[in-house]
Amino acid sequence: MTVPAIAAEGLARTIDAPWGRVHAVREATLDVDAGESVAIVGPSGSGKSTLLQLLGLLDTPTAGHLSLAGESTEAMSERQRSRRRSQHLGFVFQSFHLIAHKDVVHNVSLPLLYAGVPMAQHAQRARATLELVGMGSMATSAPLTLSGGERQRVAVARAAVHDPSVLLCDEPTGNLDAASSDLVLDVLLGLGKERGAAIVLVTHDPDVAARCDRTLEMRDGVLT
Numbered sequence: 726m727t728v729p730a731i732a733a734e735g736l737a738r739t740i741d742a743p744w745g746r747v748h749a750v751r752e753a754t755l756d757v758d759a760g761e762s763v764a765i766v767g768p769s770g771s772g773k774s775t776l777l778q779l780l781g782l783l784d785t786p787t788a789g790h791l792s793l794a795g796e797s798t799e800a801m802s803e804r805q806r807s808r809r810r811s812q813h814l815g816f817v818f819q820s821f822h823l824i825a826h827k828d829v830v831h832n833v834s835l836p837l838l839y840a841g842v843p844m845a846q847h848a849q850r851a852r853a854t855l856e857l858v859g860m861g862s863m864a865t866s867a868p869l870t871l872s873g874g875e876r877q878r879v880a881v882a883r884a885a886v887h888d889p890s891v892l893l894c895d896e897p898t899g900n901l902d903a904a905s906s907d908l909v910l911d912v913l914l915g916l917g918k919e920r921g922a923a924i925v926l927v928t929h930d931p932d933v934a935a936r937c938d939r940t941l942e943m944r945d946g947v948l949t
């Protein structure tokens with residue numbers, strides 16, 4: 726039996742805000758296998774980003790269980806969670822989050838530093854990943870000179886350069902037109918399949934969701 730890349734059971738996240746208690750995620754149960762892509766759709770405020778943060782160990786659930794590649798995350802120290810994040814998780818955000826004063830190849834290399842990959846391998850691995858997303862010829866460009874779609878392909882390369890087992894994407898095509906969106910999805914889903922990464926992708930766009938293997942819906946904090 727293969728172990729799912731992500732196994733979440735009854736995950737919940739309650740936030741005590743100054744104005745009262747917020748049930749950002751009430752109940753989220755899902756398994757995602759290596760190489761599988763899952764879209765999460767749902768109205769604004771339904772808890773999609775909070776769920777991604779929980780799956781990415783950027784936030785801690787107030788109830789439920791989360792295992793990554795068969796390893797329970799509850800007992801992990803903050804240091805172990807951080808190491809896990811650096812070595813096994815990749816993130817793609819709607820607004821790219823590229824560092825403006827570093828060129829493309831240096832942006833893409835950055836996760837290799839945090840993952841503890843020897844420096845001698847950084848440039849070659851970053852360039853190889855840029856080739857995979859069709860951005861090899863722009864390795865020395867500054868991010869601000871690129872189009873939105875190009876920036877997001879660089880961001881996908883950065884998320885995948887250290888070969889993470891899980892890619893978490895929050896509205897990765899939210900700022901892109903239909904053609905750029907298609908291209909970004911091609912490279913993202915292609916990378917996931919090729920490298921056997923599990924992908925969880927939050928989107929408002931039904932066409933984007935339809936390209937993933939499965940779609941789940943989040944409503945008022947409940948994933949169905």
Ligand SMILES: Nc1ncnc2c1ncn2[C@@H]1O[C@H](COP(=O)(O)OP(=O)(O)OP(=O)(O)O)[C@@H](O)[C@H]1O
Nearest residue numbers: 740742747748749768769770771772773774775776
């Ligand atoms: N730090 C926080 N403090 C208070 N409330 C929060 C906090 N983070 C999230 N929430 C609330 O939790 C709920 C879920 O938020 P979340 O950002 O996960 O929604 P979302 O589905 O990603 O929405 P969108 O589609 O607009 O991005 C919302 O009601 C939000 O206001």
Ligand SMILES: [Mg+2]
Nearest residue numbers: 773774775895
């Ligand atoms: Mg959100």
